[in-house]
Amino acid sequence: MLTLIQAQLRRLARNPQAVIVYDNFNFKDTKRDEDTGNVAGMVSLTTAAIVICPQIPLSGLNQSMHNATARLDVSDIYKAPGVAGDDYTADITRSLIADAIKRIHSDAVGQVFSDQGSGAISFPTMPVFEVLPPRKTEFWQFGSIHHDEGSIEGTYGVHESIFLDQLGLRAREDPQRGLGSDDFLTRLWLVHGDQLTAHHIRSVKRDQARALRPYDRRRWLLGVPSWFHIQMNLLNTVLQTHWSAPNRRDEAHHTIQADITLWGRSQSSREKAKYHQMEPLVAQGFTARVAALFYTAMQRAGLLVIGAGSVQDLDTVSAAISLLTPGQFVALVEEVYQAAFTLPAWRGRTATQEQHHDVEFRTMCRYLQEVGLFLTVRHAVKHADIGLLRRLVDPLIVCFFGASQHNYGYEMLYYRWSLSTNTNDPGLQRAILASGIVNWPGRATTHKAIDLMLEHLNCACKIELKCYKNSTHDIDTIFNRVCLCNTWTRALRRRMEDSFGEYMPGAHTVAEVIPAMFLLSCKILTDGLASPRSEEDIANYAGFFDSFDIFSVGMQVLAEKVDNFNATLDVYPSYLAEGSDPTVPMDIDGMEERADDVLDPTAGMEPVDSLDQFG
DSSP, X not given: OHHHHHHHHHHHHTOTTEXXXXXXXXXXXXXXXXXXXXXXXXXXXXXXXXXXXXXXXXXXXXXXXXXXTOOOOHHHHHTSHHHHOOHHHHHHHHHHHHHHHHHHSHXXXXXXXSOOOTTOOOOOOOOOSXXXXXXXXXXXXXXXXXXXXXXXXXXXXXXXXIIIIISOOOOOSOTTSOGGGOTTSSBOEEEEEOHHHXXXXXXXXXXXXXXXSHHHHTTTEEEEEOHHHHHHHHHHHHHHHHSOOSSTTSBOOSSHHHHHHHHTOOOOOSTTOOHHHHHHHHHHHHHHXXXXXXXXXXXXXXXXXXXXXXXXXXXXXXXXXXXXXXXXXXXHHHHHHHHHSSHHHHTTBOTTSOBOOOHHHHHHHHHHHHHHHXXXXXXXXXXXXXXXXXXXXXXXXXXXXXXXXXXHHHHHHHHHHHTSTTTBOHHHHHHHHHTTEEOSSOOTTOOEEHHHHHHXXXXXXXXXHHHHOOSSSOHHHHHHHHHHHHHHHHHHHHHHHXXXXXXXXXXXXXXXXXXXXXXXXXXXXXXXXXXXXXXXXXXXXXXXXXXXXXXXHHHHHHHHHHHHHHHHSOOOOGGGSTTOOTTSOOOOTTHHHHHHHHTOXXXXXXXXXXXXXXX
């Protein structure tokens, strides 16, 4: 089997559409002994996969497409549609608002838009930019990699294991030998991973910029931050800004902790929060608050009577919504958008630009806008809209820096730099975006980030390790076997399920949450929190939770952060610059003296609020 897998990997290595993804694989290894007892230690290994991306040209990616000496212009971020705003920005938000109402009142909204004749007003939908066609992703998992990619030394070992040992690519040992024997001379490989993976790839490239061999210089390697870990850190930003009020005496209705308490959820602290638990929680909190705003807009228009005991149950409100015309529904969505999703709303102003004094309402608007950005990223990944992902990079930069998420702030700057025309050829830019999305089932709405794919493979590996590891078969033996068989085992399991007619779905069981969301909507509504309150109404409260203004802070520090980023870019000597011919013999004499001045990564760099510029 080992020979067959090696042959398969080496066949895929010659495919010009192949990209790589790798990540750390940490496992708690417990050794049991009669004399010494149980001794546990963490084992740091690495798993990887090779993925075929049909959107990469059949001619492949070439190193001449990438210019490592380009600089990022901060004005490009200021003027980007995702930051400056445009008509699509409003349409994206309107679709999120409409989807939130439809989630609670699905049948009622369906009745509103049941007659879709010629010229009829349509339901607000998410704009489509550039969606990849649904297609099953061809991929293969590498054998075990006994190196820790979380360290620089381990990254060197990972590269050697993947590209030299398992893919069997040729790297010439003598720079003076014939050029045709080197597989690293012209081809460019994209490698996806989390923030630490992309950072270590850049660190290794910077350290090896003066090396003689093309393999060691790593011009052939371009690290790309992946979208699942970006989503995780964006969700972490929401947790940081809206988990709970720092002062317990402050009124704090628009926090995650308040939702957990009302709904009786099990999360106990922000430090122990898990992604698969927090993702639906913030999405449900978003839906409930949007619904409360929608009910308030209906009340102002006289379409819903709200008073003492008027809003009694879900059916009562659904019946009122079902009587709306499409024009009324769209107008109400627009009213919600103007009330809570604009820049004035973020700053505590009404739709007429009047400053209000309700800090809690402003906090709710900021919560909704932050979660809205998260939901948009999630939608773009799920539907493989790489055009939408492209426009989301710029606001993510501002968001991360504003929330002091410096590691991912710099990582998104690097992503933005990679999508700049001065840095990469348009074909390479599209390849970077498209190769970060995979699709196992091959359906239109089943896309996922490439690093999430690897996480799912890692999950299967950990299950196998827990089941079969014992005193005879230690972790090294099991890890070697699991990595080699993981892809085969998944396919075999699916075929057995199909043959015996017993399908075992891997989806989580989700409880009915519509009543819980409606409960929160009614509470916000009856407490008068769905619109700005007057000074008289809030005069008797001791204080309110005022969420942090991450967008203003992010915009203020953006220029400084871009300057710091430009200072840390790899500055190559002339023989490594864009357009240099790799077949021309290199001028080795005096190389070291020239490079000492050019390759100083700290030249002109001001200190930042992080232990590592990218780490």
